[in-house]
Amino acid sequence: EAGVVQSPRYKIIEKKQPVAFWCNPISGHNTLYWYRQNLGQGPELLIRYENEEAVDDSQLPKDRFSAERLKGVDSTLKIQPAELGDSAVYLCASSLVGSPLHFGNGTRLTVT
Amino acid sequence: AQKVTQAQTEISVVEKEDVTLDCVYETRDTTYYLFWYKQPPSGELVFLIRRNSFDEQNEISGRYSWNFQKSTSSFNFTITASQVVDSAVYFCANTGGFKTIFGAGTRLFVKA
Numbered sequence: 001e002a003g004v005v006q007s008p009r010y011k012i013i014e015k016k017q018p019v020a021f022w023c024n025p026i027s028g029h030n031t032l033y034w035y036r037q038n039l040g041q042g043p044e045l046l047i048r049y050e051n052e053e054a055v056d057d058s059q060l061p062k063d064r065f066s067a068e069r070l071k072g073v074d075s076t077l078k079i080q081p082a083e084l085g086d087s088a089v090y091l092c093a094s095s096l097v098g099s100p101l102h103f104g105n106g107t108r109l110t111v112t
Numbered sequence: 113a114q115k116v117t118q119a120q121t122e123i124s125v126v127e128k129e130d131v132t133l134d135c136v137y138e139t140r141d142t143t144y145y146l147f148w149y150k151q152p153p154s155g156e157l158v159f160l161i162r163r164n165s166f167d168e169q170n171e172i173s174g175r176y177s178w179n180f181q182k183s184t185s186s187f188n189f190t191i192t193a194s195q196v197v198d199s200a201v202y203f204c205a206n207t208g209g210f211k212t213i214f215g216a217g218t219r220l221f222v223k224a
Contacts (some may be wrong), residue, residue: 035214042116042203042214043157056211089155099149100210103157 002026004104006092012110018080021107024047025073032069033101034077035091043091050073082111114139114199115178116206118215125194126223133202133218141165141208146187151201151217160202163187194222 005024012034013019025032030051034045048056051072060067064083069075079086090107093101115138125131137146148160152201161171163180171178175192190200 031210040216042205042216044214045211048210091157093157097210098145098207100159100162101157102159103149105154105156108155 004092004094004102006090006104006107008107009105010108010110012112013112015080015084016081018078019082019109020076020078021090021109022093023075023077023092023104025075025092026102029094029096029102030072031095031097032075033091033093033095034067035074035093037089037091037106039088046077046090079109082109084111087111114141114208114211114213116204116213116215116219118204121216122219122221124221124223127191127196130190130192131194131220131222133191133204133220135187135189135195135204137185137187137204137206137214139206139208144206144208147205147207147212148178148187148189149205149214151202151203153200157203160189187195191220194220196222196224198222 003078007022032049034046036046037043047060047067049069052069087110089106091106093103095101097112117136144165146163149157151157168180177190179188199222201219203217204215206213
């Protein structure tokens with residue numbers, strides 16, 4: 001089966017610019033996650049979707065971050081405007097209920 | 113509250129040595145899952161094992177083994193006869209109530 005697909009793989013932007021990341025989960029996986037991984041740290045959950053509903057967005061900085069999962073399949077995560085501290089790897093994962101998370105390769109964001 | 117602690121930041125061993133990665137978790141959930149993931153230099157998080165809170169049986173898979181002890185809230189991971197290809201960052205994670213929390217990771221260096 002195809003894995004979780006993320007794009008772009010790398011993104012370099014200047015601060016205050018907008019940026020968007022895209023994720024295509026494994027077919028049939030109803031749960032989709034966006035994590036942020038800072039250098040030398042473990043992934044931290046930003047938002048979790050069950051189908052098209054965001055069921056846990058308590059860690060999403062809502063003043064500048066937004067996400068959507070139209071039709072309960074693909075998802076996009078947007079940052080506007082980006083700040084220097086947003087530099088990190090943004091990971092998308094999907095799963096079935098109670099099963100392990102399957103991660104994509106991530107998008108490495110550098111904000112200059 | 114959920115918490116996963118991996119006290120070892122970095123471990124360096126020589127090939128063929130055995131190495132144990134420690135993981136201590138905190139949770140209020142009575143039903144939960146524990147995981148280990150491997151993150152090689154390529155960046156993708158790879159699932160290694162899942163245990164549920166009702167199954168304390170230790171598990172062995174090739175050179176990998178896991179020791180789950182609820183009494184000490186620990187889920188340690190041992191690599192026997194380590195190899196250079198085992199060099200990676202290893203993350204322990206806990207899922208309770210559909211929320212997965214990761215530890216900070218242990219970076220393992222295996223030298224030839």
